[in-house]
Amino acid sequence: MESPGRSRPRTQSRSKELPIDSILEGDCIAEMARLPDKSVDMIFADPPYNLQLGGDLFRPEGGKVDACDDDWDKFDSLATYDDFTREWLAEARRILKDDGTIWVIGSYHNIYRVGALLQDAEFWILNDIVWRKANPMPNFRGTRFTNAHETLLWCAKDEKARYTFNYRAMKALNDDLQMRSDWVLPICSGSERVKDDAGDKAHPTQKPESLLYRILLACTKPGDVVLDPFFGTGTTGAVARRLGRKWIGIERERSYVKVARQRIDATLPLDESAMTVMADKRSQPRVAFGLLVESGMVPAGSLLMDSKRRWSASVNADGSIACEGNSGSIHKVGATLQGAPSCNGWTFWHVELEDKLQPIDALRQKHLAGL
């Protein structure tokens, strides 16, 4: 039997234009080979898991479990699976922009091989994420722990890469707490599950849209291009479209390509205001403290205090401040007084307004808003 993706990519010219918002029907390695270098912002990959299932599995009441026994999930050996993985990862690395990131999802059957090969290919793991399934399939035989999670790896191209991470958006999504590496999300079922013409599930391992939603919201910007080399029923494309991201899918099986096209065509993008996420302070334009002094918002000569009124500093005409013999920037003086290695002067220093202390950061926000 011919296994998936194990034919050598034919030498053929690379397209210069990215086939944006479209599905490439064909072998994932051959089709990736046609895409230009450093051209996509993110790759999301849900490769075959190489499940190595034995015989049929029966439920306690007698029904047979509808296992994933498709040909595309079968490999002769671990070495064959490794070769396949190495090949598609090499293409993925070539296509990915230097500041782009790659996500790969898998189960214990394959994720340890994929993870080691990612590291071998010099990808830099940023996090491993556990998708904790809210409603997993029980272990019918009672022989192991219920396999209730899958693992995702999030990697940059190297240690120094400046990847996208929308920290504030993730924090907002998690009730104002940092988003953790364990995500509790339901499996894909009900009306979200794509059915074929006969009413059966169109794909054995369709991923929930909520999973892709979180990934794309966290690690891409609107307009970014996401490549999914194992497109299946097009979950990545549907969510990308909804969130105003561009997408490219690669899929070998014609039946999947068909349902994916229909599905994405039926997906409506959110309107732009709904796509808003909490802005990262790091992406806001810089304001020099001196500007607030010049504009009279914090006149030279006024007093700054820390929140506990332990120190008070006077503002100089040039935007530097002075306190207890120290003078310099709001940050440097704050750090020196506290004996700390660094200090954010914007949140450390306050001004008295209507009997209440207000951080000077609030004045900066006013300034940015043009007030």
Added chain:
Amino acid sequence: MESPGRSRPRTQSRSKELPIDSILEGDCIAEMARLPDKSVDMIFADPPYNLQLGGDLFRPEGGKVDACDDDWDKFDSLATYDDFTREWLAEARRILKDDGTIWVIGSYHNIYRVGALLQDAEFWILNDIVWRKANPMPNFRGTRFTNAHETLLWCAKDEKARYTFNYRAMKALNDDLQMRSDWVLPICSGSERVKDDAGDKAHPTQKPESLLYRILLACTKPGDVVLDPFFGTGTTGAVARRLGRKWIGIERERSYVKVARQRIDATLPLDESAMTVMADKRSQPRVAFGLLVESGMVPAGSLLMDSKRRWSASVNADGSIACEGNSGSIHKVGATLQGAPSCNGWTFWHVELEDKLQPIDALRQKHLAGL
């Protein structure tokens, strides 16, 4: 510098007797080489993670993170780490009984290499278990997802092995539900943390007893022998003794050996009735508002209103909401609008469903019920 365990085991006679309930002071590979074939029922291994940390890391308030920067965690390259891992795994496989199992714990830094090498050595993965930390260290710089879990691999010697799994005990421990592959447990802190004479933590990476408790209860029988080749402060020995299992520890650092001996000597075996006391409380799943947005229950762009329709807020893609120039969490915006110090957004905000206003808390309940 000579790294741990990388010296070749000297050819020396193997003991015929197992050194039951004792600590072998020495290099883990050399000491394992002296143990007889197929002699232990379980191996629990907590090897170096090879963290590859850079410079110092400071907390927002100025404190310095006490990193694990010990020499025993430093390896020259991934290849060196792989060689080390291959060697101790080969000894582990030799020592393990044919129906015994091995557990290995790690983080994303090392677990993918360990997992792949376990498979290469023909171990058969039974489960990967996620230890979800109830109280992980935050990501202080806001650059990644909070690294809130570690991974354990549970393997038999081959596909056909008849390993021990105490299904009923696990189910009982989990409120009569099948024990899942994700375990929520607190990190080791407080009085459980072993201190040295100076009152500092004796070991940088001590594991919680609750973790070992669950593992030993699940996968060994009373009287079984558990080998821990990276014994540290002896958590495995202490829990084994408490649960009536036999143990062997290998540890190179004399200071760890000393505290481990004291600790285990002070541990009393539990009588059976007391053993269930350690069962952990189940954690109430917390639902973030963002989850309802991700899952499409409250799509981005929809409108929220207070019960008197005085204000209406629009939902952003990240689960934050916006109203009259304020944006933030459902709680924060509700509080700001009312001029209140705090606000329960779940009961304050409503959605219109079938011409009736319904608090979003009702949707949360639906979500919790799996609808």
Added chain:
DNA sequence: GAATGTCCTGAATCCTCTA
């Protein structure tokens, strides 16, 4: 004694722009 507040700490691959 109970309630409240302060301080400390945990396996961490933890910044970015300009000169």
Added chain:
DNA sequence: GTAGAGGATTCAGGACATT
């Protein structure tokens, strides 16, 4: 390349002191 400066950044829980 490197050096320096700006300024962004934390959650839960236990110990211990204070009210």
